[in-house]
Amino acid sequence: MIDYFFTSLKKISVILFGLLASALLARYLGPELRAEYAVVFNSSAIVSVFLGLGVAGSFQNNRRNFDLSVSPVYVFYTCVSSFLFFLILSFLWFFLSSFYWLILAVALSTVLRMQLQSYALVESIRGPAVSSFLGGGIEVCILFILWFLFPASLMCAFMALFAKNMLVSMTSAYYVYQA
DSSP states (O other), X not given: OHHHHHHHHHHHHHHHHHHHHHHHHHHHHHHHXXXXXXXXXXXXXXXXXXXXXXXXXXXXXXXXXXXGGGHHHHHHHHHHXXXXXXXXXXXXXXXXXXXXXXXXXXHHHHHHHHHHHHHHHHHOSHHHHHHHHHHHHHHHHHHHHHHHHXXXXXXXXXXXXXXXXXXXXXXXXXXXXXX
């Protein structure tokens, strides 16, 4: 029964926080910057599919076959590959326009979040529910503060997304290691 509660909480919070974040983002950025945000976000979603390399999909099968011994290996792989992608991204800072660099940066944080969250989903129903709730909440809070106190900035809007992705990643990694 408690797992059902956490799953329901996750679904409801994802919908509510998503609606709130979308509304705040539209108010904060305005139509022109919102369109640029959408282009970067959607492009990064496509790139993140390629950067993910399908690793998260293989975790469940290997976890079933090899038990807990694969969890640290997968988390280590995800962290090391994210760090290497970050180093490459840092190097590309000098060669790419900020538009393309931002697409890659968002894709990198999305891959890290998606992989760690999918590992946590296999390990515990609570992990992804709690991490989604916290991530959505922090994104809405940051966007509200930005909208209320700061002028419209595409980079600031993406900082809210990065904060959400990093919080969800860290919380998911915590739940993977709790198993």
